[in-house]
Amino acid sequence: MQLQYTAPMKTATLPGIRVEPELRSEAESVLNDGETLSQFVETSVRDAVRRRRTQAAFIARGLASLDAVRRGEPTVSADSVLAELEAKLASALKSRSNRKR
Secondary structure (H helix, E strand, O other): OOOOOOOOOOOOOOOOOOOOHHHHHHHHHOOOOOOOHHHHHHHHHHHHHHHHHHHHHHHHHHHHHHHHHHOOOOOOOHHHHHHHHHHHHHHHHHHHHHHHO
């Protein structure tokens, strides 16, 4: 039998911010059933952090791609990418229409 030590997780707080009463009212008006304003704010901050990390990763991939092009690495033309996407779309639409029959 293996024993595990699980200490209570320490928490931290986000700084309180002052907002216009209208913004608070708007935020409260969109809360889900049983959701608190604190939960809404936490979810919003988590979403913003995730979105910014995703954006930063996207920019990093773009810059890396630009560097690769500058080094002379092979590229794929926009026309060939679009043609491949159009073929995939046509295939998906055909498959979808076949399933409805």
